[in-house]
Amino acid sequence: MNLTITPIGVIYTPFENLEGMPIQPTGALDVTGSIVINEEYEPGLKDIEGFSHLILLYRFHCSSGYDLLVKPFLDTEKRGLFATRAPRRPNPIGLSIVRLVERKGNVLTVKDIDVLNGTPLLDIKPYVPAFDVKTVTAVGWLEKNQEKAGSLKSDNRFIEG
Numbered sequence: 694m695n696l697t698i699t700p701i702g703v704i705y706t707p708f709e710n711l712e713g714m715p716i717q718p719t720g721a722l723d724v725t726g727s728i729v730i731n732e733e734y735e736p737g738l739k740d741i742e743g744f745s746h747l748i749l750l751y752r753f754h755c756s757s758g759y760d761l762l763v764k765p766f767l768d769t770e771k772r773g774l775f776a777t778r779a780p781r782r783p784n785p786i787g788l789s790i791v792r793l794v795e796r797k798g799n800v801l802t803v804k805d806i807d808v809l810n811g812t813p814l815l816d817i818k819p820y821v822p823a824f825d826v827k828t829v830t831a832v833g834w835l836e837k838n839q840e841k842a843g844s845l846k847s848d849n850r851f852i853e854g
Contacts, residue, residue: 698815701730701815701816702734702799703812703813703814704726704728704749704806704812705810706726706806706808706809706812707725707810711755714807719805720807724806725804726791726803726808727800728749728817729800735798738796741793741817742796744819744820745792745820746791746793747790747791748789749803749816750788750816750817750818751789751808751814752787752812753781753782753812754811759782760774762774763781789806790820791804791805792805
């Protein structure tokens with residue numbers, strides 16, 4: 694089965710290089726970015742201003758290849774790829790939850806963005822706590838290091854060499 698996904702826009706951020714950027718939105722608090730939606734999709738932004746937070750789905754466009762065992766940013770041991778948020782994946786799709794600041798036409802201004810500048814946007818969904826917040830009882834290997842996500846920065850471990 695073939696799958697074709699076409700970007701609906703581009704995400705612009707201050708992060709020009711993978712190294713040194715936040716590894717999760719908690720490490721990008723108050724970082725401002727903009728999303729330029731392709732003009733043909735602008736009508737789909739109707740009513741988006743009513744939401745404080747958005748879920749962004751995007752393509753890790755500077756990522757290629759993958760390993761099924763990886764050493765994630767928040768650990769020193771190799772972990773199964775699907776038990777991590779590592780960017781080098783069979784389908785290089787990322788997800789971030791950001792704060793919507795404003796909409797002007799086909800441009801959204803957002804905060805808490807942890808995405809590389811020029812990233813292709815695949816989709817936007819409104820973040821709705823009643824739908825999206827779950828009671829979590831286990832976070833696996835991240836239990837001991839999850840609080841570090843706000844301060845750790847990206848390095849070159851996921852840049853294909």
